[in-house]
Amino acid sequence: MDRKSLDQIDVSCEPTEVAHDENLNSRVANTGKEGLNNCGSKAEAKLLLKMDLCLLPTVSLLYLFCFIDRANIGNARLAGFEKDIGLVGYDYNMVLSVFYISYILFEIPSNIMCKWCGPGWFISAISLGFGISSVGTAFVKNRVQVCAVRLLVIFEAGVLPGIAYYLISSRFYKRSELAFRLSLYIVMALLAGAFGGLLASVILLLDKFGGLTTWRMIFAIEGVVTITLAVAAFFGMTNRPQTARWLTENEKTWVEERIRAERIGARELLDKMDKTKLLRGVFNPVTLATSMIFMFDSITVQGLGFFAPTIIRSIYPDRTVIQQQLLTVPPYIVGRFFTLVIPLISWKIDRRQILMIVSTPLIIIGYIIFLASHVPKVRYAATFLVASTAFGIGPLSAAQVSANVVSDTARSSAIATVxxxxxxxxxxSTWSFVPHDSPHFRIGNGLNLATATGMLVARSKCDWHIAVDEAGSCEKIYDGGG
Structure with a gap:
């Protein structure tokens, strides 16, 4: 959408004047909410649409190709990656582990840098770095080299939490609007699974790309696309509403008032960094409880990303490599649909906990089928059950954490922790599907069944404590000193 079209999406209602004094919070509380409501839902819907069109396509495409660059090693594996590099035994699992060790260590520091530098250019810069590291993977010759390149995941370590902070810090969106907006870019992980397999199949039809062949083309071509998107993002992303060229002055004021109206306890939307606030964001009971649930869910989600092609090969060993790649696509399409629907329901009813609870039974059923059946079509159907709800827990988790901290600093550390x-x-997950456990992968499927059950128990127990304890120790809002 061009600038002229965006300018036509204007909010005609004049917002109340934004206060900048000690009485700001009370003034917004008394006039902001009523003023915004008086503007009407149509005007607010236009403002939301304008923000969605300007913010979400850029971050969604960046996350799509960063996730493709992360998970394309699974597609490369089918195309001879292990054999050409000389990986044997558990070497493949080791390569995956190196990726995550770097990722985990730099998660929180990266999001602190994101707040300090501003998410607009920081997210673009780290996406550029990760695209370059993906291209570098196309030239590795042995296990040591591939592990060294995978260490460069320090660039991508900040992409997911950085984008989440960019949106979740509610520089633009209210709490009730977050889960659905997060799903619109987190669903790119599902699209990456579907599109990644399709793209890898198309790439493998090429004879060569700049002298590179087979799996090396996958890393090179997909990395070049990421680099291109990152460069474009430098010119399109903005740090906050007040610097957005595509918002009018009235709209900028209204966006700020919308957020202030529901954050009465916060003195300022973008506060200064403080060690105490950072620690309170990390050790918020909601942050820790939700982090455990998200960890369990990620064992399934990341396992699907890395091992879906391997699982499909174990189900249909007689199919060609391209057919196996294409069979990984449909489960992700189904998952993408439900990943949008579940957060959409969350937005409309302004509830997250109950949806996290009802999402887990299908995952449990899916892995029970994997363990109980050896029939190819039945096992393939189980992948649809697992993918249908596993990915939707991510945006719900991030939105849940954001809704339970007040200060921007605490929010940045809380999101990074999750x-x-x-x-x-x-x-x-990188050790959930190991070679000696094939072709039925009882250890991996059993682990995922256990973690899905753990998600259900943990979320249910947390909500039970909330119901019986009015103090709500599990859901207590920490303002991070704000």
Whole structure:
């Protein structure tokens, strides 16, 4: 959408004047909410649409190709990656583990840098770095080299939490609007699974790309696309509403008032960094409880990303490599649909906990089928059950954490903590499907069944404590000193 079209999406209602004094919070509380409501839902819907069109396509495409660059090693494996590099035994799992160790260590520091530098250029810069490291993977010759390149995941360590912070810090969106907006870019992980397999199949039809062949083309071509998107993002992303060229002055003021109206306890939307606030964001009970749930979920989600082609090969060993690649696509399409629908429901009813609970039974059923059946079509159907709800827990988790901290600094560390735990789950997932456990992968399927059950129990127990304890120790809002 061009600038002229965006300018036509204007909000006609004049917002109340934004106060900048000690009485700001009370003034917004008394006039902001009523003023915004008086503007009407149509005007607010236009403002939301304008923000969605300007913010979400850029971050969604960046996350799509960063996730493709992360998971394309699974597609490369089918195309001879292990044989050409000389990987044997557990070497492949080791290569995956190196990725996650770097990722986990740099998660929180990266999001602190994101707040300090501003998410607009920081997210673009680290996406550029990760695209370059992906291209570098196309030239590796042995295990040591591929492990060294995978260490450069320090660039991508900040992409997911950085984008989440960019949106979740609610520089633009209210709490009730977050889960659905997060799903619109987190669903790119699902699209990456579907599109990644399709793209890898198309790439493998080429004879060569700049002298590179087979799996090396996958890393090179997909990395070049990421680099191109990152460069474009430098010119399109903005740090906050007040610097957005595509918002009018009235709209900028209204966006700020919308956020202030629901954050009465916060003195300022973008506060200065403080060690105490950072620690309170990390050790918020909601942050820790939700982090554990997200970690369990990520064992399944990341396992699907890395091992879906391997699982499909174990189900249909007689199919060609390209057919196996294409069979990984449909489960992700189904998952993408439900990943949008579940957060959409969350937005409309302004509830997250109950949806996290009802999402887990299908995952449990899917892995029970994997363990109980050896029939190819039945096992393939189980992948649809697992993918349908596993990915939707991510945006719900991030939105849940954001809704339970007040200061921007605490929010940045809380989001990074949740994503860090999710990648601890990713690290565990790299050892969930090991060679000696094929073709039925009882250890991996059993582990995922246990973690799905753990998610259900943990979320249910947390909500039970909330119901019986009015103090709500599990859901207590920490303002991070704000």
């Amino acid at each position: 994503v860090m735990f999710s990648n601890i789950g990713g690290l565990i």
